[in-house]
Amino acid sequence: MDIYLTLVWLQSTIRTKQIVPNNCIAYPDLLYIRHAGSTIDKAILAYGTLCNMKKDTDFWSADDLYVLITDDYKGYLAVNLNKDWKYLSFEKGILLSNTTPPNVTMVFNEIESTDTWEK
Secondary structure, three states, X not given: OHHHHHHHHHHHHOEEOOXXXXXXXXXXXXXXXXXXXXXXXHHHHHHHHHHOOEEOOEEOOHHHEXXXXXXXXXXXXXXXXXXXXXXXXXXOOOOEXXXXXXXXXXXXXXXXXXXXXXX
């Protein structure tokens, strides 16, 4: 339910529109002021939001949340739900998927960073 509410909140508050160059990430306050941000900005904001929400009796673990960036600068949030990875897209169309996004070039959370996704 946290995932769904976070996704709906971001999609209804911030429209997907690139407002800074592709290799830059906007601060969250700029997203709120402009009501716009790239899919990467939105994925990072969703990551931070879920990290501060409780999953069952404890907070979401960093091992269960990753930001994924593709070679065409699209951002996704990977969420582990009981060994079943779901991918949140912040573009129009299918918002929640079981399929790994294509051409992932960067993966990170607050603990680790890599250039491959093998979950």
